[in-house]
Amino acid sequence: MSSFSNQVVIVTGAASGLGLVIAHKILNEGAYVGLFDINEKALREHFVDHEKYEELIGLDLTVESEVEAAVTRIVERFGKIDVLINCAGITGATNLKSHEVSTENLQKVFNINFMSSFYTAKAVLPHMLANNYGRILHIASIAGKEGNAGMLAYSASKAAVIGMTKVQGKEYAETGITVNALAPAVIQTPLVDAMPETQVKYMTDKIPMKRTGTLEEAANMAAFIVSPECSFTTGFTFDLSGGRATY
Numbered sequence: 001m002s003s004f005s006n007q008v009v010i011v012t013g014a015a016s017g018l019g020l021v022i023a024h025k026i027l028n029e030g031a032y033v034g035l036f037d038i039n040e041k042a043l044r045e046h047f048v049d050h051e052k053y054e055e056l057i058g059l060d061l062t063v064e065s066e067v068e069a070a071v072t073r074i075v076e077r078f079g080k081i082d083v084l085i086n087c088a089g090i091t092g093a094t095n096l097k098s099h100e101v102s103t104e105n106l107q108k109v110f111n112i113n114f115m116s117s118f119y120t121a122k123a124v125l126p127h128m129l130a131n132n133y134g135r136i137l138h139i140a141s142i143a144g145k146e147g148n149a150g151m152l153a154y155s156a157s158k159a160a161v162i163g164m165t166k167v168q169g170k171e172y173a174e175t176g177i178t179v180n181a182l183a184p185a186v187i188q189t190p191l192v193d194a195m196p197e198t199q200v201k202y203m204t205d206k207i208p209m210k211r212t213g214t215l216e217e218a219a220n221m222a223a224f225i226v227s228p229e230c231s232f233t234t235g236f237t238f239d240l241s242g243g244r245a246t247y
């Protein structure tokens, strides 16, 4: 028996980067997985051969009714929800000072990075409460702890995710449900590839290990945080920053 046998796990942002690798790891460890992403074509390309264990759902996570319908579909097919891992996210425009930030872009970043994590958690929590068990992991960022210059929308939206994690951790502490966050520094994914080189250099130069994190390192830590073994930690933001955050 591997650690996720017979568990039902939802991974958002599963078509790319961290979500893609985390979803594959958890599938390989025996879980039934709901794979949520706006890029349904990429989901279909990346997830083949495990139909019995996979439910692929193309949706816009910023639309609450779409999130509710997708969560209902997972419960109807697999019967419960044990784990939610929120990986969907965008940086929005970067390498800008705050007076140059467009309000519209900032709102878009908040809708994807914060509101979508609120909607998914809100939709799965009643199902977790019914079973007295659950693991929720929000992928935040070191930017949310420290504030990356040039990245107001992203940093503030991730700080909001960290704040939500602290609240939810306390609210459900006596229910068998844990809610934690993960704060990576730089992991080479399409999200980072799309950023200006100077912005990526600014972030990577701050990492004491002088390298970026690997997708495998991110997936291993995420899998531990949502495992049954990680049972006495909630409301916490785990570090994945090569030594950048020492708090």
Ligand SMILES: NC(=O)c1ccc[n+]([C@@H]2O[C@H](COP(=O)([O-])OP(=O)(O)OC[C@H]3O[C@@H](n4cnc5c(N)ncnc54)[C@H](O)[C@@H]3O)[C@@H](O)[C@H]2O)c1
Pocket: 012, 013, 014, 015, 016, 017, 018, 019, 036, 037, 038, 039, 059, 060, 061, 062, 086, 087, 088, 089, 090, 091, 112, 139, 140, 141, 142, 183, 184, 185, 186, 187, 188, 189, 190, 191, 192
């Ligand atoms: N890569 C890094 O260095 C890094 C560092 C810190 C935090 N993070 C966070 O980790 C998470 C994953 O990042 P990544 O690097 O894997 O990014 P990525 O761009 O590779 O993947 C993000 C996925 O989210 C999906 N998505 C975006 N908007 C959506 C929407 N409205 N509805 C549904 N799906 C949507 C995209 O289609 C994509 O598949 C993000 O929250 C990101 O902020 C990444």
